[in-house]
Amino acid sequence: MPPCPACKDLPPELVCRIADGLDDLKGYVSARGACPTWHHTLVPPSPSLLINHSDDPAKRCTAAAIKPRRSFNLTTIPSVRTCLGCCSGWLSLSVHIDDVRSLLSLFHPITAAEILLPPLVYDSRLVSKIVFSPNPATDDFMAAVICDIDRVAYITVGARRWSVLDPIHLTVGDQFVDLLYHENGRVYCLTWFGDVHVLFLPQRRRREPIILEGETSIYPAVHNRKIIQMHGTGPDLNAPATIKALLSSRGSKLFFDAATSFAPPYNTISTFTSVKNLVFCNGNLYQIWRNASCTVTLQLQEGGRCRIEHDEIFVLRYDPHRRPCWDIVYDLRGYSVFIGRNNSVSIYAEGVPGLKANCVYWIGGRGRDQGMVFDMKTGKSTPCIPLVDGVLPGSLQSTICWYFLSD
Template structure:
């Protein structure tokens, strides 16, 4: 018997006791990230960050904080009505092991658009608006990336759309020339150098007003009207074409969800997608107070605060509904949040409980929570918040972070 098999056969509690008595050294360090970064995704040891650049523009970066490797993504140019908003991209998903010459990423852009980018492109491709339901407040709320090049998108009403990404191929980065790739001007691994101080005794005098005079009847245009479009933004975006298709040709909550979930769907505003053992699931959570619903067929349904419902997709059913609730996950547990959703088999994993949903939030702040499908209750997950930020604010849980790609979340049917 191999040594590693002998260790695997030991009970988890015994392994923990042995580990406590050994002088084990921490084998890696996390790279410090410049301030002002906002996490918008994570997958397989990588983070997706949204950072405000030096010229007050939003830059998206894929970062491996253990290997200290970063991939600066091309610009995502999208005209939003409110230019002051920095959260118009709510979540980014990407290939499990990205490289500068081989990656793909997709993002929720605003409330009804999906954007994607592949290696070699000079900018993101922003798709046409997704056809949402007529329900008030419906919008895209979650995305999940699969290993077959598909991105599944979920709306708050429970409708699913599928983005079929173009076939991946290794491609030279857009900022590379014939001599090889150039180093990016922007980096989240180290802060930018401070600007040089102004020269002493320098006085800037504007030109006299008469130099701006124009012949009568002609109004001068502002200087920025004459600025040329940068060369890297001219021409096609270089992403191969892609399509977004609805999972179901006709979506109606009254027919696609089994009762009483056709009614409950309107009162569970937090929704996520996850693949587990090749099956697609929706995770619904009631973010408000306890709600008692009067069902159309008679009777009542009480949905408690932070109660979670897990619905499985049955694509081969001849008749609807094709989404129905399940009571257990066969020993698996799900991790949902800003990360690309993950499923793990709990047996033999110390500290992990099976048939649970690990989520982030609760009572107005971000913290790790675990919902037990058997008891129907959510409790805080793990140790309490570790430390306090300047100003007295506690550290918050942002996303679930896994350092390997052995999870089964990326297998789709």
């Protein structure tokens, strides 16, 4: 039904009062889409923090929006599922069948649309993060997942199973910790020590999805068994993909070495910052490091010592034309980045109400499970949403990821 012509003539104050009564994110998003006037008047709900309320089954999940500084209910997210990723409003969800099999899907909590992915037959305890192409559809999607310390897998539409790539040669003690989906089917894979590999997925093409025929059983175990049987035979039907080290993908014959990839003292710090993420910002590739363990004083390879505070964050920019190719930076030229289980996002934040420029928005810290913002100028982290209705300190809740809608 088209919007009432008179709605565009309502004063902004009244539009905001109407929106204040919309507690559900779907209703708020629908109101912003009513007409250009409402879209301009109502503050975008992105970025938000998805929060799971384990102590309140009726509420289940909320989206704590940073800009309007309020929370919205999300009642459509299925329970007893684990979120492994997020991109363009879609979540990647997992249901563990047993230790070696997981059912995976892409789910949109606003529209309640769900794309069932073929099962990943691999040790589900080793599956840590999924990234996928933006705005997926049942006949057009691709996804990649970390499925072991040195292995990644991928899936394209129409395939029966995930293709698990051969183990990647990494430094002893190293392992994959983050994935970043970028344009043209490139997935950047980051390791604990700061090594980067690039997965080149096959060219996207629309194909008919393989679906489970017949009525869906009301018994999940029966339904899951049918899915496993359907996808367990025949070729996986994925087109070939390749993976290369970042340096070699740029034509260099050099291999990763922390001593030559990072300038002192970051060649030493790289092995002690256990949380690492990748993000593209204003056309440049960055690594975000965080010391999630405790305050530590390191003995540097070149001599001397370096003290790293608990939850201290380091931002390094990649330059393929210089050595070392990763260099520390102290601002993002007005941008801010959002890292976590979501596919990392960068936003120009200079002068944007509710956001801080040259910051890293992250999740966790000192036993807390909340959204934090690291100011690159001051070198300090603070809660990004000190007081938002529905987000109560000390309650049994867990922060899932940063959530962005395609506006």
